[in-house]
Amino acid sequence: MDFTISDKMKTILEMVNEFVDRELIPLEPEFASLGFKEMLPLIREKQKKVKQMELWAPNFPKDCGGMGMSLVEHGLLSEALGRTPLGHYVFWCQAPDAGNVEILHLHGTEAQKEKYLKPLVAGDIRSCFSMTEVDMPGSNPVLLETTAVKDGDEYVINGHKWYTSSADGANFAIVMAVTNPEAPDYLQASMIIVPTDTPGFNLVRNIPVMGHAGDDYFSHAEILYQSCRVPQSNILGPEGHGFVIAQERLGPGRIHHCMRWLGICQRSFELMCRRANSRKITRDGKPLASRQIIQAWVSESAAEIQAARLMTLHAAWRIDNEGAKSARDEISMIKFVVANTMQRVVDRALQVHGGLGMTDDTILAFFFRHERAARIYDGADEVHKVSLARRILRNYL
Numbered sequence: 001m002d003f004t005i006s007d008k009m010k011t012i013l014e015m016v017n018e019f020v021d022r023e024l025i026p027l028e029p030e031f032a033s034l035g036f037k038e039m040l041p042l043i044r045e046k047q048k049k050v051k052q053m054e055l056w057a058p059n060f061p062k063d064c065g066g067m068g069m070s071l072v073e074h075g076l077l078s079e080a081l082g083r084t085p086l087g088h089y090v091f092w093c094q095a096p097d098a099g100n101v102e103i104l105h106l107h108g109t110e111a112q113k114e115k116y117l118k119p120l121v122a123g124d125i126r127s128c129f130s131m132t133e134v135d136m137p138g139s140n141p142v143l144l145e146t147t148a149v150k151d152g153d154e155y156v157i158n159g160h161k162w163y164t165s166s167a168d169g170a171n172f173a174i175v176m177a178v179t180n181p182e183a184p185d186y187l188q189a190s191m192i193i194v195p196t197d198t199p200g201f202n203l204v205r206n207i208p209v210m211g212h213a214g215d216d217y218f219s220h221a222e223i224l225y226q227s228c229r230v231p232q233s234n235i236l237g238p239e240g241h242g243f244v245i246a247q248e249r250l251g252p253g254r255i256h257h258c259m260r261w262l263g264i265c266q267r268s269f270e271l272m273c274r275r276a277n278s279r280k281i282t283r284d285g286k287p288l289a290s291r292q293i294i295q296a297w298v299s300e301s302a303a304e305i306q307a308a309r310l311m312t313l314h315a316a317w318r319i320d321n322e323g324a325k326s327a328r329d330e331i332s333m334i335k336f337v338v339a340n341t342m343q344r345v346v347d348r349a350l351q352v353h354g355g356l357g358m359t360d361d362t363i364l365a366f367f368f369r370h371e372r373a374a375r376i377y378d379g380a381d382e383v384h385k386v387s388l389a390r391r392i393l394r395n396y397l
């Protein structure tokens, strides 16, 4: 494999890292104390600068207004942006919009692209993805209770979802609902676009997660769909193909998550090293960094981050060159390896900061609260391990 990063990409990464350090990290204290909604005017100012730098929507296809970066390129960029919780949003490559753009780009009709994809890529509207249900196991997503039943030229949707991230303030949801109950498991559900102002789209609450309900983009909603009617033309792709489409978006989506998590690792690592060097723990001024146990954490974290980074870039390279199907094992591996690496690195960094680590005076407590979920969403650790092991063991029968 060639590990060379092109000159153009090097320049972009320098620009982005500098922008994150100068423009975004200083906003973090306000972000921790105010809600996200209150910060939106400021965020929009930063977004204008990103547009002027011509770095808007880096991973979105060129033909709909993005930069069209490859997965490896976007992976590298995503690591730089992930150093702050605001990075991806300000550069407009955040989940779940990134996944929804891919779906609309590949499967949307011309009318859907005009109405939803164009303004989404431009940053004029936001979206969410509504699959997980309160009463059904998300780990086996074919078990869905939400239905979309045809009535005239409409679908009538009924169901109880939760963890629809970023629904608060979103303009539309892509909803996974059963349209073909008689079909085999994987062909029962469809993805349907539901504007959030449709009667019957009832946002019950932003769920308190680790003590914080959040708001706007940084929130996870519980939603009741009650006789929610949308035109049948709002379906994405053929009826019953919801899981086929979902499967396509999972590969690239996991690279995006993993590289963002590597950014979190990198930032936590930087904070840990600075604190270890500056915190004096003896009368004669010896720093925490003089202790072997801290040194071990530094070395272990550096090695684990590098291993996770190389695995992720390799998976991205395979998807770019051979397609997501042939990178299935790599995608499963990075999902649990990087999520667990991040958890260990953030935990060590927080521990090195002692009481300070528990406060919102650094970003570590935010990372600790919010990123625990990485081991659960997009396939829990155990689900990935079980399915990877099954595929591996098959080779040894």
Ligand SMILES: Cc1cc2nc3c(=O)[nH]c(=O)nc-3n(C[C@H](O)[C@H](O)[C@H](O)COP(=O)(O)OP(=O)(O)OC[C@H]3O[C@@H](n4cnc5c(N)ncnc54)[C@H](O)[C@@H]3O)c2cc1C
Pocket: 096, 129, 130, 131, 132, 136, 137, 138, 139, 140, 162, 163, 164, 165, 166, 220, 373, 376, 377, 378, 379, 380, 381, 382, 383, 386
């Ligand atoms: C912060 C956050 C954001 C999310 N955002 C979204 C979103 O935007 N849209 C959306 O639709 N959903 C979203 N989700 C939901 C997420 O996809 C589900 O939580 C996930 O799929 C797990 O489903 P579940 O919560 O129903 O857990 P369950 O399916 O009940 O599983 C519980 C646990 O059981 C274990 N387990 C499950 N299956 C197996 C198995 N086969 N073998 C061994 N152990 C197993 C795992 O440890 C798992 O964590 C989000 C979740 C979180 C936490």
